[in-house]
Amino acid sequence: MAMKFKFWGVRGSIPTPGPRTVKYGGNTTCIEVNNASNDLLILDAGTGIFALAQTLSGQSPIVAHIVITHTHWDHIQGLPFFLPLLSPQNQIHLYGGLDPVTQLGIERALTVQLQYSYFPIIEAQVKARVHYHTLRPGEPIQIGSTTITPIVLNHPVLNFGYRLEDSDGSSLFFTGDYETPSNPYSADDPDYASNQQFIDAKLFEVHATMQGVDALIVDSSYTDAEYAKKAGWGHNTYGGALELARQVHAKKLFLTHHEPTRDDRELETIFQNVLTKAGAVDFEVYLAREGIEHILR
Amino acid sequence: MTNLDEEQLLVFVDKMPAFRSSVQRLLLLAADLNADGREIVQVIESDPLMTVKILKVINSPFYGLAQKISSVQRAVVHLGINTIKNLALSVAAIGVLPTKNQAGFDTHAFLLHSLTTAALCKLLADRLKVPLMQGSDYFVAGLLHDFGKIVFAEFIPTAYKQVLDTAKEQEINLFQAELDILGTDHSQAGKLLAEHWGLANELVEAIDHHHSEHLHTQLGDCLFAANQISKKLGFGFAGNPVVDELPPDTAHVFGMNLEDLIIDLGDLSTIKNEALAFID
Numbered sequence: 211m212a213m214k215f216k217f218w219g220v221r222g223s224i225p226t227p228g229p230r231t232v233k234y235g236g237n238t239t240c241i242e243v244n245n246a247s248n249d250l251l252i253l254d255a256g257t258g259i260f261a262l263a264q265t266l267s268g269q270s271p272i273v274a275h276i277v278i279t280h281t282h283w284d285h286i287q288g289l290p291f292f293l294p295l296l297s298p299q300n301q302i303h304l305y306g307g308l309d310p311v312t313q314l315g316i317e318r319a320l321t322v323q324l325q326y327s328y329f330p331i332i333e334a335q336v337k338a339r340v341h342y343h344t345l346r347p348g349e350p351i352q353i354g355s356t357t358i359t360p361i362v363l364n365h366p367v368l369n370f371g372y373r374l375e376d377s378d379g380s381s382l383f384f385t386g387d388y389e390t391p392s393n394p395y396s397a398d399d400p401d402y403a404s405n406q407q408f409i410d411a412k413l414f415e416v417h418a419t420m421q422g423v424d425a426l427i428v429d430s431s432y433t434d435a436e437y438a439k440k441a442g443w444g445h446n447t448y449g450g451a452l453e454l455a456r457q458v459h460a461k462k463l464f465l466t467h468h469e470p471t472r473d474d475r476e477l478e479t480i481f482q483n484v485l486t487k488a489g490a491v492d493f494e495v496y497l498a499r500e501g502i503e504h505i506l507r
Numbered sequence: 508m509t510n511l512d513e514e515q516l517l518v519f520v521d522k523m524p525a526f527r528s529s530v531q532r533l534l535l536l537a538a539d540l541n542a543d544g545r546e547i548v549q550v551i552e553s554d555p556l557m558t559v560k561i562l563k564v565i566n567s568p569f570y571g572l573a574q575k576i577s578s579v580q581r582a583v584v585h586l587g588i589n590t591i592k593n594l595a596l597s598v599a600a601i602g603v604l605p606t607k608n609q610a611g612f613d614t615h616a617f618l619l620h621s622l623t624t625a626a627l628c629k630l631l632a633d634r635l636k637v638p639l640m641q642g643s644d645y646f647v648a649g650l651l652h653d654f655g656k657i658v659f660a661e662f663i664p665t666a667y668k669q670v671l672d673t674a675k676e677q678e679i680n681l682f683q684a685e686l687d688i689l690g691t692d693h694s695q696a697g698k699l700l701a702e703h704w705g706l707a708n709e710l711v712e713a714i715d716h717h718h719s720e721h722l723h724t725q726l727g728d729c730l731f732a733a734n735q736i737s738k739k740l741g742f743g744f745a746g747n748p749v750v751d752e753l754p755p756d757t758a759h760v761f762g763m764n765l766e767d768l769i770i771d772l773g774d775l776s777t778i779k780n781e782a783l784a785f786i787d
Contacts, residue, residue, distance in 0.1 A: 308569040310586060311593045347571025362570060366589035391584055394544050401545075401580065404639045408584040411640075415573075442544070442588070 213356070213376040215243045215425065216503040219258020222387075222431055222445070222467035223284050230473035235500020237261065238284035239467065241384060241427065245376050247354030252276045253372065253384050255319075258500065259288035271299040275353050278306035278316055279386025280369035286319045290329050300338035305351070307360070307368050308344050315344040345370065361419045363388040365444040373419050380506040383420045383460075384427040387467065389444045390454075417458050424506040426460035427498065429467040433480060436469075448484040455493050466498035511663070511691060517703055519662050524602035526618055528786040529554035533599050537592060544588040547595070551579050553785040555621055555650050555657070556604075557595045562647070563704035564594055575707035578643035604657075609664035611671060612746065615786060617657060619743025622782035625649030627733035630772070635725055635760065648713045648730050653745045654700065655693030655714075659685075671746050681747035682718045694718050723756045731757055735765055736772075742779045 219237035226236040238256030245251065250266075252259060255276055266272055272294045279285055294300045306316030320340070324333040345351065347370065350359040355377035360370040363385055371385045391409050395402040420426060431445035446454075448465060455463035468477060481497050488495075496504075524530075532550045536542040551557045558579060565582040566575045576582065583591050604614045628649035632642050659667045666689060674684040685692040698715035713730050716722040721731055731753065737743070738750045752758075753765050761768050769775070 310564045310570065310590050311597060344569070346569055348573070349571070360571075362585060364584075364587045366587060368586065368590060391587075404578075404642055405580055405584070407640045408578070408581045412584050444587070444589075 211244075211246055211248075212378055212505055212507045213243060213245050213374070213380045213382065214503055214505040215241055215382060217241055217258070217464075217466070217498050217500050218262045219254075219256040219288075220466045220468055220498040220500050221256075221284070221470060222429070223470045225257045226470045230475075233474040233499070234468060234477055234497060237500060238287060239279075239386075240288060243356075243374060243382065245354055245356040245374075246378055247356075249354035249356065250274045251353060251356065251374070254279055254285045254386065255287070255289040255292065256284050257288045257291075260291040263291065263293045266294060270297065271301065272297075273301045273303075275303045275305065277358065277372060278304065278319060279371065279384070280365060280367050281306070281309070281316075281319050282367060282387065285386065286323070289320055290323050290331065295336050295338045295340070296331075298337040298339075301341065302338050303341045303343060303353075305343045305345055305358075307347070307362075307370050309368055315342055317342045359419060361416060363416065364391045365389065369444075371416075371419070373423065376506075378507075381423045382425040382427070382506065383423045385429050385446075387444055388429045388446055389442070390446060390450055392441070420454070420458040420460065422459050422461075424461045425464060425504065426455050426458065426462070427464040427466055428454060430465040431467050431469055433484075448480065449487070452484065452488050452491065452495065455495075456491060460493050462494045462496065462504070464496050464498045464504075468498070511689070511696075513699065516658070516662060516696070517700070520658055520700060522601060523556060523658070523661060524604050525554050525556040525598045526614065526786070527603040527606065528618075529557060530599045530603045532785075533557075533592075533595055537596055537599075544583065547588060547592050548579055548583060549785070551591070551595050552646070552650070553618075553622060553782075554598075555618075555654050557598050558647060558650060559654070559700075559704065560598045561591060561594055562706055566705045566707070575705065576644075577647040577707050577710050579647075580643055604661070608660050610660040610667040612656070612660035612664075612667065613744065614657065614660075616744040617653070617746075618786050619779070619782055620737055620745040621650050621653055621743075622785065623740075623742035623778050624652060624730075624733045624737045626778045626782065627736050627775070628729045630778070631729040631732055631761075632725070635729065637725055637729075644707065644710065645726060645729055648710055648726055649733050651697065651701070651710070652714055652717045652730055652734060653693060653697070655696030656681075656745055658696055658700070659689070659693060663689075674746065675748055678748050680718070680749045680751075681745075692718070721754050721757070723754075725760075728757045728760045732761065732765070732768060736769055736775070739765065739769060740775060740779070742782070 219240040237258035239254040240256045240258030241253040243251040357375045359373045363371040365387045369386045374382045428451040430448045430451035432447045625646045629646040632645040670684045674681045682692040701711045713726045
């Protein structure tokens with residue numbers, strides 16, 4: 211069975227429930243992946259993970275692998291509501307990077323939320339067996355039939371993009387939140403040329419990790435006009451995502467991290483404009499939509 | 508090392524504060540949501556302690572670099588400006604180095620020597636047509652070459668005062684006085700720290716050999732010459748009253764001796780003024 215994945219949350223920053231977002235969904239980032247060995251893999255734990263957890267009720271024991279791109283709220287906020295945490299027969303594996311500033315691992319994503327003042331359940335009351343795994347970029351890990359390789363992608367906090375490669379060769383890459391770095395120096399600055407070489411070297415590494423994936427899921431928060439005011443905020447544009455997919459020869463591109471101010475109609479209008487502007491491309495392009503499952507190959 | 512406990516030294520340096528000028532500038536920039544990333548990089552590059560902290564983290568195996576880097580700019584490309592800024596802030600939060608410490612060591616003059624050596628080292632790299640991407644490594648080598656001195660001055664101030672006084676009175680090389688009194692010198696301490704922090708081998712070697720057993724590499728040659736030029740022109744002062752002539756191999760690389768090299772480089776006052784603009 212080929213790898214398949216399902217979006218449980220596609221919104222950036224903050225949940226946006228209501229009639230204006232009912233089609234694409236209002237939950238923040240969460241993607242469920244099922245692999246050939248039938249493991250439960252979850253990419254990010256935004257509010258979408260709550261609905262995902264509902265589908266697991268009645269199953270026991272549950273072994274879940276939750277892989278976190280970065281620790282901004284919209285990617286971890288659903289963790290305390292991942293109900294399998296409360297049953298002793300379950301095993302939850304949490305994966306993520308070591309924060310460069312605090313030098314703390316991914317355990318902080320749960321610890322910081324399960325405090326008396328902020329949540330009725332404290333860490334000691336979590337009954338499932340929780341295993342924390344600190345990942346290093348460029349060093350693959352194996353979960354069942356799937357190999358997962360992290361890479362550092364530019365964002366205001368340490369953010370890992372992940373390539374998932376299954377035993378049958380099907381593959382997926384999720385950026386988490388990502389802004390393609392641009393050269394801050396003007397062309398006549400003595401630091402311009404060396405900085406551009408640093409950027410090109412990094413992009414080469416990023417493209418190599420995304421190369422030829424079946425599904426490329428990319429943070430595409432902004433239109434070009436919006437980006438002009440939000441450069442440095444850590445997110446890509448629709449145009450930037452299309453360019454990326456073209457460069458790495460992705461087969462399908464999924465645009466996600468929809469702006470919280472964006473309603474369904476606006477999202478579709480922007481999408482049509484972006485496609486028209488892009489012209490013919492040799493890959494399929496989709497707006498990530500909550501509740502929709504995609505089978506690779 | 509005879510008088511130094513290495514473990515203690517490493518713990519001590521981790522808690523060492525940064526220089527006043529960079530801490531003040533960084534705090535101002537950090538309070539501004541729209542601060543220019545280039546200015547943040549400049550502030551970090553002008554402070555050996557902040558630079559070391561960034562390089563130590565970026566080169567740790569947790570951030571997946573295929574090769575070690577010695578460039579703050581490259582660290583920004585890899586981890587993003589916000590993370591680098593917050594790393595620097597964690598150094599700034601420790602406090603500031605006093606301008607004059609108990610060893611009688613003038614940290615302002617030290618910083619001026621370090622910064623001008625850094626800029627000169629990069630200038631000499633251009634002269635030897637070193638590849639562009641390595642230019643910042645040369646800058647950092649100059650910035651950090653005397654790092655061991657500031658650590659001594661803070662860590663063992665009484666003994667180091669004696670070292671500084673001896674070098675001054677007897678007009679001998681500071682590293683010689685260090686060896687006589689401490690049984691080790693600042694290049695060995697610098698090497699030890701640089702190794703412990705996982706900095707690039709070339710950088711560790713350049714710091715290690717910037718006085719004794721001078722290593723004839725491009726980086727070694729540039730660093731040696733830059734250090735002597737900075738001292739000769741009196742750009743700051745890092746405790747060493749002696750200016751050495753270029754070793755024959757190094758003079759050969761530049762095609763001239765120290766004095767001619769200084770003349771050939773032309774007006775170097777901008778290097779001093781640019782450094783001063785940062786630390787005053």
